[in-house]
Amino acid sequence: MHLLWVLYFWNLFFIGLTLVQSLFGAIALVLSLALLLMFRRYMLATISSPYGRRLLGIPTASLVMASLITALGIWQTPAWVDDYQTIGLFWFSQSIAFLALTPLVMSCLHEGCGQAFNELKACFSRRVFIGVWLSVAVSTLVIMAALRHWGNLEFNAGSLIGLVVLALAAHALPIRIARFSIAFYILVWTWFNAHINLLHGYNASVLLGDQALIFIAALLAVISTEMVQAYRLSEKSLARQLLIDPLTGLQNDMGLSQRLQAWPKDRTGAMQPMIVIGVHIPELEQIDALMGHEESNQVELRLSQILSKEKLSDYASRVRPGVFILCLTSAVMGMRGADVAQKLKDRIEFEWKKMGAGARYLQAGFTVFNLAQTRDLGLLTSAVLAGCQLSLADRNQLVHVEDNLDSLLSHRVQELTWVQRMRAALVGDTQAGQFILFAQTIRDTRHPDVKAFEVLLRWQDADENVLSPSEFLPIAERYGLMTAIDLWVMRSSLEQLAQSPWRAEISKVSINLSGASLSDPNLIHEIEQQLKSSGCRPEQICFEITETMVIADTKLARQAVLGIKELGCKISLDDFGTGLSTFSYLKRFHFDYLKIDGEFVRHITESRIDRAIVESIQAIAFEMNTITV
Known part of the structure; x- marks a missing residue:
C-alpha cells in the first residue's frame, strides 16, 4: 500500500501525468509486481533443480518485470509508440536495473540492511582483493572514455573490457561485495556511456548498442554470481557434512575434535577447564545384531531428541555408535555436572521404557x-568409556564423577595392561603372569569321608605373588574375557581331575x-x-x-541351566540373597544346590532376622528338593 501511494504521487507531481494516468500507472505497477511474484513462485514449483531455480529465477523475473514496466511506459507516453530506439533503450535500462540491483535488495531484505552493511564493512576492511578490483574497475572506465573520445568509434568496442571486471567481481570477491560492486559498476558504466554519448552528439543507435552490451554484461554478472554462490554453498554444505553425524544431526568425532582445538583459553593462555558428560550404551551392538539397524538407530535418535529438548544438542557429539560426549563451559552449566547427568539418565531410561522390547531394559x-583439560579426542573418549564402565559396574553410583581425567586415564592404562596380561596367559604366554587354580575342600559334617572340592x-x-580374583575379574568382565577364562578354568580343572x-x-x-558364559551358545x-x-x-x-548378570537375561540363562543338567552335571546358585538374586530364581531354574550368602549366616545365632531369612530359604529349598549350603 505504501508503494502504491509513493508511485502515485511520483507520477502525479514529478512526471506530470494526469490524475487518472498516475492512479492507473501506480495500480498497474503494483499488479505487475504481484504478477511477477506469482510467476516466480510458478518457476520455483516447476523447476525441480535448486541450482536451476537460483540460476534462472532472477534473470527471467527481471526480463518479465522490465517488459511489464516498458509496456506501462508506452501506455503512459503515447509518443513512444513509433520510437523503437527509445523503447529499446528504456527496456534495456529497466532490465539492467533489475538484474543488477535485485540480488542486492533481496540480500538486504533477507538479512536486514544493518547486518548486510556491517558484513560489507567488515569484508571491505579485511579483503585485499577489494583494492585491486577497484583499481581495475576505474582503469577500465578510463580506457572506455579514452577510446570513445580519441578513437572515434561508431560502436564502443572498448566497453567489452567491462566484462572482465564483472567476471573478476563474481569470482574473486565475497558474494555480498560482488553483488554490490556489480550493481555500482554497471550504474557508473551506464552514466559514462550516456555522458560520453551526449558530449559527442546524441546518437540513439550507439546508445542502444551500448545498452545492449551493458545488458549482456549484467546478465552474465548475475548468472556468474549465482553460480559462484551455489558452488560456495555446496562447499560449505560438504564441509558441514564432514563434521555432522548423519543419524542424529549432532557433531561427529571430527566436529568434536575441531571444537576441542578451538576451545577458549583463560587469561594465561591455558585451556579453560570444561565440564564433560559422557554417555555409553554398551548393549547397542547386541540390539543391532539381534533386532537390526532400525531398532538401534531409534535408540540413539531418541537420545539425541532428549538432548535437543534439554537444550544440550549444541554441546553434544556422537563420536561412535553408542558413545555420546557433551563438552560445556562452567558458564553454560546452570547446575552441577552430576545433577545434569542424573537428570539425563532418568529422562533417557524413562523414554526407553516406552519404546519396544529391545530398548526397554537398556542401561547406559x-x-x-x-575440570577436564585436553584437546586429545582419543584420550577423552577413552576416559569417557572407562568412567561409563565404572558407573555400570557400581550399582551404588549410577553416575561416575571425577574431577579430572588424569586419575581415570591412569586407571584405564592399568586396566589395559591387565587385559594384555590375561589374553597372553590364555594363549600360554606366562611371562607377565599366569592363572593358577586352587582346590578348596568342601566338607559335609554328616559325611566327613566324602571328598568334594571347589575350584x-x-x-x-611374574614375581610369584598370588593375587585374589577381585584384582582382575572385574576388569575381565568389563572387557569381555569372562567366557574365555571360564573355559580355561573348566578345561584345566577337568584335566587335573582326570590325572x-x-x-x-x-x-x-x-x-x-x-x-x-551362560550367554555363549557354544557353552x-x-x-x-x-x-x-x-x-x-x-x-x-x-x-x-x-555372576548376577544371568538375571538380566533369564531366557538364555534357563536354556544354559537346562543344557547343563541334561548332560548330567549339577548346577548351583552361589551367594543367594544378595544383589539381584531373588526367590523367583528358584522357581525359574531348578538348582541342585543353593549356597546362602554368608551375610545371613555369619550372625545367625545372634540375629533373629538372619535366622528367619535362613529358615525361609531352607524351607523353600526343601520343597524344591534343593540342597542348601
Missing part, C-alpha cells in the same frame, strides 16, 4: 569430569561360571567335549553361577 553408563581361580604375577589318583573317590568338583558343546576328552563323570561336576 554415565560419567562426569568437572578357586587366582593370578600369579588325580583320587579321581574315583572325588564326589563333586565345583567350577564357577559367569553370566557371560554346552564345550562342556560336552571336555567331559568326553577327560573321561570325567558328569555327576562329579557342579557348575556354580556367581
Whole structure:
C-alpha cells in the first residue's frame, strides 16, 4: 500500500501525468509486481533443480518485470509508440536495473540492511582483493572514455573490457561485495556511456548498442554470481557434512575434535577447564545384531531428541555408535555436572521404557569430569568409556564423577595392561603372569569321608605373588574375557581331575561360571567335549553361577541351566540373597544346590532376622528338593 501511494504521487507531481494516468500507472505497477511474484513462485514449483531455480529465477523475473514496466511506459507516453530506439533503450535500462540491483535488495531484505552493511564493512576492511578490483574497475572506465573520445568509434568496442571486471567481481570477491560492486559498476558504466554519448552528439543507435552490451554484461554478472554462490554453498554444505553425524544431526568425532582445538583459553593462555558428560550404551551392538539397524538407530535418535529438548544438542557429539560426549563451559552449566547427568539418565531410561522390547531394559553408563583439560579426542573418549564402565559396574553410583581425567586415564592404562596380561596367559604366554587354580575342600559334617572340592581361580604375577580374583575379574568382565577364562578354568580343572589318583573317590568338583558364559551358545558343546576328552563323570561336576548378570537375561540363562543338567552335571546358585538374586530364581531354574550368602549366616545365632531369612530359604529349598549350603 505504501508503494502504491509513493508511485502515485511520483507520477502525479514529478512526471506530470494526469490524475487518472498516475492512479492507473501506480495500480498497474503494483499488479505487475504481484504478477511477477506469482510467476516466480510458478518457476520455483516447476523447476525441480535448486541450482536451476537460483540460476534462472532472477534473470527471467527481471526480463518479465522490465517488459511489464516498458509496456506501462508506452501506455503512459503515447509518443513512444513509433520510437523503437527509445523503447529499446528504456527496456534495456529497466532490465539492467533489475538484474543488477535485485540480488542486492533481496540480500538486504533477507538479512536486514544493518547486518548486510556491517558484513560489507567488515569484508571491505579485511579483503585485499577489494583494492585491486577497484583499481581495475576505474582503469577500465578510463580506457572506455579514452577510446570513445580519441578513437572515434561508431560502436564502443572498448566497453567489452567491462566484462572482465564483472567476471573478476563474481569470482574473486565475497558474494555480498560482488553483488554490490556489480550493481555500482554497471550504474557508473551506464552514466559514462550516456555522458560520453551526449558530449559527442546524441546518437540513439550507439546508445542502444551500448545498452545492449551493458545488458549482456549484467546478465552474465548475475548468472556468474549465482553460480559462484551455489558452488560456495555446496562447499560449505560438504564441509558441514564432514563434521555432522548423519543419524542424529549432532557433531561427529571430527566436529568434536575441531571444537576441542578451538576451545577458549583463560587469561594465561591455558585451556579453560570444561565440564564433560559422557554417555555409553554398551548393549547397542547386541540390539543391532539381534533386532537390526532400525531398532538401534531409534535408540540413539531418541537420545539425541532428549538432548535437543534439554537444550544440550549444541554441546553434544556422537563420536561412535553408542558413545555420546557433551563438552560445556562452567558458564553454560546452570547446575552441577552430576545433577545434569542424573537428570539425563532418568529422562533417557524413562523414554526407553516406552519404546519396544529391545530398548526397554537398556542401561547406559554415565560419567562426569568437572575440570577436564585436553584437546586429545582419543584420550577423552577413552576416559569417557572407562568412567561409563565404572558407573555400570557400581550399582551404588549410577553416575561416575571425577574431577579430572588424569586419575581415570591412569586407571584405564592399568586396566589395559591387565587385559594384555590375561589374553597372553590364555594363549600360554606366562611371562607377565599366569592363572593358577586352587582346590578348596568342601566338607559335609554328616559325611566327613566324602571328598568334594571347589575350584578357586587366582593370578600369579611374574614375581610369584598370588593375587585374589577381585584384582582382575572385574576388569575381565568389563572387557569381555569372562567366557574365555571360564573355559580355561573348566578345561584345566577337568584335566587335573582326570590325572588325580583320587579321581574315583572325588564326589563333586565345583567350577564357577559367569553370566557371560551362560550367554555363549557354544557353552554346552564345550562342556560336552571336555567331559568326553577327560573321561570325567558328569555327576562329579557342579557348575556354580556367581555372576548376577544371568538375571538380566533369564531366557538364555534357563536354556544354559537346562543344557547343563541334561548332560548330567549339577548346577548351583552361589551367594543367594544378595544383589539381584531373588526367590523367583528358584522357581525359574531348578538348582541342585543353593549356597546362602554368608551375610545371613555369619550372625545367625545372634540375629533373629538372619535366622528367619535362613529358615525361609531352607524351607523353600526343601520343597524344591534343593540342597542348601
